[in-house]
Amino acid sequence: MKQVYRYQMEPDKVTNCEKCRRPIFFVKTVKGKLIPLDYPPNAKGNVTVSNENGVNVAHVYKNNAAIKDQWPIYLCHFASCPAAAHFRKKK
Numbered sequence: 876m877k878q879v880y881r882y883q884m885e886p887d888k889v890t891n892c893e894k895c896r897r898p899i900f901f902v903k904t905v906k907g908k909l910i911p912l913d914y915p916p917n918a919k920g921n922v923t924v925s926n927e928n929g930v931n932v933a934h935v936y937k938n939n940a941a942i943k944d945q946w947p948i949y950l951c952h953f954a955s956c957p958a959a960a961h962f963r964k965k966k
C-alpha cells in the first residue's frame with residue numbers, strides 16, 4: 876500500500892552548489908531525474924517534496940497556484956543559480 880507523507884527536510888542532507896556555493900539538496904522527481912532544490916523552502920518555487928514509502932519524491936508544478944499551501948514549496952536551483960548555464964548545455 877502506498878503511503879505518502881510530507882517530506883521532512885533533513886538539514887544534514889543539504890550540500891552546496893558546486894558553482895555558486897548556495898545551500899541546495901538533491902531529490903529525484905517522479906520521472907527519476909535528480910534535481911537540485913534551493914534550501915530553505917521558497918514560496919516563489921514550484922516544487923514540493925513528499926516521502927512515498929520511504930523514498931523522497933519531488934513534484935514539479937507548472938505554477939505554484941496548484942500547490943497545497945500547507946506544504947513547503949521549494950525553488951528548483953536551475954531557476955536561481957547564477958551559473959545555471961552550467962547545468963543546461965547550450966544548443
Ligand SMILES: [Zn+2]
Pocket residue numbers: 892893894895896897952955956957958
Ligand atoms: Zn548554483
